[in-house]
Amino acid sequence: MPQTLIRLSMLLLAIALAGCGVFGKEIDPTEGWSAAKLYAEAAAELDSGNYAKAVELYEKLEARYPFGRHAMQAQLDVAYVHYRAEEPEEAIAAADRFIKLYPQNPFVDYAYYLKGIVNYNRSVGFLDRYIPMDASQRDPGSALDAFNDFSALVEKFPNSKYAEDARQRMLYLRNNLAQHEVNVAQYYMRRDAYLAAANRANYVIEHFQRTSAVEAALEVLIEAYRALDKPELAADAKRVLELNRQAGRLTAAQPKPEKVDLARKLWEYFSLDEN
Template identity: 80%
Template sequence: MSRTLTRLTALLLAVTLTGCGIFGKEIDETEGWSASKLYSEAATELDAGSYEHAIELYQKLEARYPFGRYAMQAQLDVAYAHYRAEEPEDALAAADRFIKLYPQNPYVDYAYYLKGIVNYNRSIGFLDRFIPTDASQRDPGSALDAFKDFAILVERFPNSKYAEDARQRMVYLRSNLAMNEVHVARYYMKRGAYLAAANRANHVIQHYQRTSAVDDALEVLIDAYRALGKDDLAADAKRVLDLNRQEGRFIADEVRPEKVDLARRLWDYLQLDEN
């Protein structure tokens, strides 16, 4: 009898250690859940800040019910969840996937806007959240990506509710990209690469008009031409600089747009909670 009891105790212990499963198979509590149930639970987890669990539930929803509005919304929510979980690469991949699968969807503007915000925040950087820094001195890669994302949004969806904010961020990003070119030109000056500095400065003057960086670019251009012995060109650049300053044509630095409170926007639009 004691031997039988021992075996039963061992079996019960094994069941407990495998998470109440039998023969090593774990029980999935979501098995049999409907699409609406999965979506509702995932949304609840997302709103509570449990991003990893929310992503897991959304992925189960997409796998079990790949068609329909719940799966469509789940893809956008997954992108947003990755964004909130500070997983930018996954957020961008999820947004791109939605854009590829639903290019004509009425809410695709949100996907482009989300991509822009993800890249915009990447361009700001971690330290800048706590210590104000000059964003124009950082690698412009993410800033360029954000600018392109916002540009697509504004061009394709000019009446989108996100378009105005995107335009403001494009102005700020453009100013920073211009100043980045100026920093590079100054670096070339320090290294004695005067022709390269002049070319960079001219690039700013030609392609980033109506930014404060043009003022700085003209100063660099004057110094570069003088260093190259091109005094006539330096004098011409000096006249342009003085004239524009007298006319007040150089605009002030753009104020950085406030941090966006990006949220899961489409729940109310699709009225998924009414089913």
Template identity: 70%
Template sequence: MSRIFSIIVSLLLASTITGCAWLGTEADATEDWSASELYTEASKELDSANYKRALELYEKIETRYPFGRYAMQAQLDTAYAHYKAEEPDEAIAAADRFIKLYPQNPYVDYAYYLKGIVNYNRSVGFLDRYIPTDPSQRDPGSALDSFNDFAVLVQRFPDSKYTPDARQRMVYLRSNLAKYEIHVARYYMKRGAYIAAANRASYVVEHFQRTSAVEDALELLIDAYEALGEKELASTAERVLAMNREAGRLIDDTPSPEEVGLARKLWDYLELDKN
């Protein structure tokens, strides 16, 4: 019986060792791959939406070949892969890392653009692609981050192919930020916090002059000042509103079909909203 038991134990040990060896071989399947081979395979996985596997291969490139051109490209692709995998924080961190390490790289404009896109999607939201909603009523944190990301791109890379789209998105984001302030001002009016409402409306007039929200802000100022008994201030706001209407300074900042079409073409070309 003891001999049979010994044979069974030996077989189990042999099986375990064989299994470990097999696992080791599987784990090191790419051990002898060149940077080019790793990058080619990672690109295939990325194109196939196998983002986790693609990220693993990009990491191998950076670990084994940290100073080559493939490592540099792998870092940028890592940011994009995280974005596609719906990991916005990781995507922004990877883009920031690329910007820090390669500030003079010819593709650094894309890193700034990708940061803006990540935050833009956060501000717009997935449901907006299918259900009409008012994004200006949401917390403006991500919208402001996106606006600032695009602003850096526009300022530093005015000739970048991503700049026209970034400018258009900035118009949209700026309009929403202004409308958000109007929503808050109206909330204060309903609560009887007329001073707070007036302050919010004044902020819109001062900082968002070329948006459609200015007209709403001036109307709110009139109502707030009247509620506060500030007849002179209300009259002044009325005169400013009338003058701007007569001069045609109150604009409609809704993008034209041509502008939307141009932005949409670039968006579709980059496949930034396809999963």
């Protein structure tokens, strides 16, 4: 082979190997970007729906400029990205991290609210998009988590712009949690487990007052006491039910809150640094 061709072949091989990172680290097109540019590009990827790329850029921003204001923003944005990407565990973990690191941040209420919405959506359920279902029939774990998230928001930030919506969702969730207990009590009745049914019904009456489930709980309690051959207790429960019906004290079911279209938190309250 002529010398010229040998040299050309070696040059082409060197170029190919360099492109594969053999002679050094692979070229990162973001190398040398400022924090502002990384943040802007990550936000653009988020807005375009390229969530994986957005997370990648936000993480690079946090790694390169961990103490800048953009990094703080990025951490909250990452929670939102995971929320939009329907990755609830990751969204909640990112929101929790922000709350832990920046408990005094002016927008930390947003992190609490985002957690609540993520868990609320999980309690509503994926199948609701296609098949309407009774939320009280589902595992109450996510509903309880959402209730606690919204409760923390309302307690810590009663004047937050998200507080009123959180309160409405808490009412709806509380009714669902109560109805879930009634569903369990009714299941026990069908299984002839009358004492267990009575205990569940009493739990609803004691712990979920002013919910629509109380009426059904009293009805279960009457049937359970009759089945247990406790006529006096059945009569007491029936009297309580009738008195509350006559007085109009029984609460109607809470309407389902409208679906929230949670937006990314915008950070207008300070001028951004130019790291």
